[in-house]
Amino acid sequence: MPSATLCVSVEGHCATGARPTEPECRMSLSPSEADWPGEPPTYATYLHLDHLLSLQHPLAADVDPRTRAAEHFFIIVHQASELWLQQVLLDLDAATAPTASTPPGARHEHLARAEACLHLMTAQVEALDHLPPDAFRAFRAALGTASGAQSQQFEHLRARLAPAAEHADLLRGVAAAFARWQRSHLAVVARLLGDDGGTGGTPGVTYLQRRVLASDRVHS
Ligand code: HEM
Numbered sequence: 233m234p235s236a237t238l239c240v241s242v243e244g245h246c247a248t249g250a251r252p253t254e255p256e257c258r259m260s261l262s263p264s265e266a267d268w269p270g271e272p273p274t275y276a277t278y279l280h281l282d283h284l285l286s287l288q289h290p291l292a293a294d295v296d297p298r299t300r301a302a303e304h305f306f307i308i309v310h311q312a313s314e315l316w317l318q319q320v321l322l323d324l325d326a327a328t329a330p331t332a333s334t335p336p337g338a339r340h341e342h343l344a345r346a347e348a349c350l351h352l353m354t355a356q357v358e359a360l361d362h363l364p365p366d367a368f369r370a371f372r373a374a375l376g377t378a379s380g381a382q383s384q385q386f387e388h389l390r391a392r393l394a395p396a397a398e399h400a401d402l403l404r405g406v407a408a409a410f411a412r413w414q415r416s417h418l419a420v421v422a423r424l425l426g427d428d429g430g431t432g433g434t435p436g437v438t439y440l441q442r443r444v445l446a447s448d449r450v451h452s
Pocket residue numbers: 306309310313314357360363368379380381382383386417420421424425429430431432433434435436437439440443
C-alpha cells in the first residue's frame with residue numbers, strides 16, 4: 233500500500249499555504265483516503281465523520297450523565313463556532329481579493345454568506361441559554377485557563393474588521409453581524425458567570441462590556 237505524505241497544518245492552514253478547502257491541501261485527508269485517492273467518496277468519508285465525531289472530549293472526570301452532556305454541548309458550540317469562523321474568513325478573503333480574479337456579483341455573494349455564518353454563530357451562542365449555570369459550574373474547573381479569548385480565528389476576524397482596514401465600507405454588514413455576536417455572547421456570559429472572573433484571567437462581564445463598547449464606537 234503506497235503511503236502518502238500529508239501536509240502539516242500550521243495555524244489551521246496547510247504547510248503548502250493552501251487553505252483546507254483548496255485542492256492543493258491534503259491535510260484533511262485521512263490516511264486511508266490518501267492511500268486510495270481514487271475511491272469514490274461516501275457520505276462518511278467525504279465529511280470525515282470518523283474524525284469529526286471523535287473530536288469531542290469532555291474533560292470533567294467522574295461526573296453524572298447530565299454534566300457530561302452539558303460539557304459535550306459546550307464543546308460542540310465552540311467547535312461549531314470555529315468551523316463557521318473558518319468559512320467566514322475564507323469568504324472574507326475571497327470578497328476582498330484583487331478585482332481581476334473576482335467575477336461580478338461574487339463579492340456580494342461572499343459577504344452575504346459571511347454575514348449569514350455570523351448570524352448562525354449568534355444563534356449558537358444563544359443556544360447556551362440551555363446550559364444551566366449549575367451544570368456549567370460542575371465542569372468549569374476542568375477548563376483550567378482555556379478561554380475563547382485565545383481563539384486565533386476570532387483574532388483574525390477582528391483584525392480584518394479593524395477601523396483602518398481597507399474595504400471598511402464593504403465589510404460594514406459583516407462588522408455589524410460580529411457586533412451582534414459580541415452582544416449575545418456578553419448576555420450568555422452575564423447569565424452564567426455573574427460577577428465571576430473568566431477562565432482567561434479577565435474580570436469577565438466588565439471586560440467584555442468594554443470590548444463591545446469599543447466595537448460599537450468603531451462601527452457606528
Ligand atoms: C458558557 C459559555 C461561555 C462563557 C461563560 C464565556 C466566557 C467568556 C469570558 C469570561 C471571556 C473573557 C475572557 C476570559 O477571561 O476568559 C470570554 C471571551 C471570549 N469568548 Fe467566551 N464564553 C462562552 C462561550 C463562548 C463561545 C461559544 C465562543 C465561541 C467560540 C466564545 C468566544 C469567545 C471569544 C472570541 C472571546 C474574546 C472576546 C474579546 O476579547 O472581545 N465564548 N468568554
